[in-house]
Amino acid sequence: MKRNDIIRIVGLSGYALFLVLSLALGFDPGKEIGRNFLSFSLAMLKILPGAFILIGLFEVWVKRETIEKHFGEKSGIRGYVWAILLSSTTVGGIYVAFPIAYSLYCKGARLGVIFTYLGAAAICRVPMTIFEASFLGIKFSAIRLLVSIPLVVGTSMLLGSYLAKRNYKLAAGR
């Protein structure tokens, strides 16, 4: 067993023990943390199975050539545009975007494009932006998008080419 696994198991059992003891002894902060844990787990369970089913179907049905053509080395600027459009439809939060970005990478998307996808999934999701505009105003959302999107694309290109030069490869089989 690796050292990290041991740390994880000790941490998990400590956390579980803390919750059980808090419940048994009526320790309020512990009960509060337990409630947070439950409500957040439920929120995750509402999204993750659906997202992973779509990822599975993507892996099986979408051809590697298609992804290479639209998101790969030869896609040019179009790859970035596609990444932003795709990201705007992402549900949940950036935690859903990580496995999707990983699948895109495994099918041949270039690094700059997947970092653009990740960044854009954080800031360009359509339902979230509508929500933002209704509470903070359209001007606020417009400035935020116009400033952040070029910065995300630019830094993703730089990060991608820096890592490509260093021969960075993602671990397989995640």
Added chain:
Amino acid sequence: MYLYIIAGLAILASLLANRERTRSALKIAAKRFLHIFPAFLTMIILVSIILFLLPDEVISDYLGGDNIFIGVILASFLGSITFMPGFIAFPLSGILLQRGVAYMVLAAFTTTLMMVGVLTAPIEKAYFGMKVTILRNVISFFIALIVAVMIGLFFGEIF
């Protein structure tokens, strides 16, 4: 909800096209999910503790200070280390705005909240490694600061 309508229709279409491939798609889905599950569990545990230590009221208190620049710095750190879905973060920002908190501070808070993820780092690390996780989050932090400054400029809150 519409996620499951799409996923359901996609499975149906896939089944009609090829039963065997659909089976292997679902197998891949389950395998990937189980593989990343420990990282998600770690994140949920971290979130449950941070939400207890920094509830909405505490965050509101921190953001409502007098000095706008200290507000921006505090907001960007709070946004980086907390976790809040948009349907809570934006109504909260709307309330803070009415209480007189600057747009610039709210921009720093919501943008770091969306882009910088200390709590989602366990998942990011599992897929992309430690180095990339740190690089991407540091870059995102600075992008959020630039966004905040530009919002401040356009709303006439600085100069």
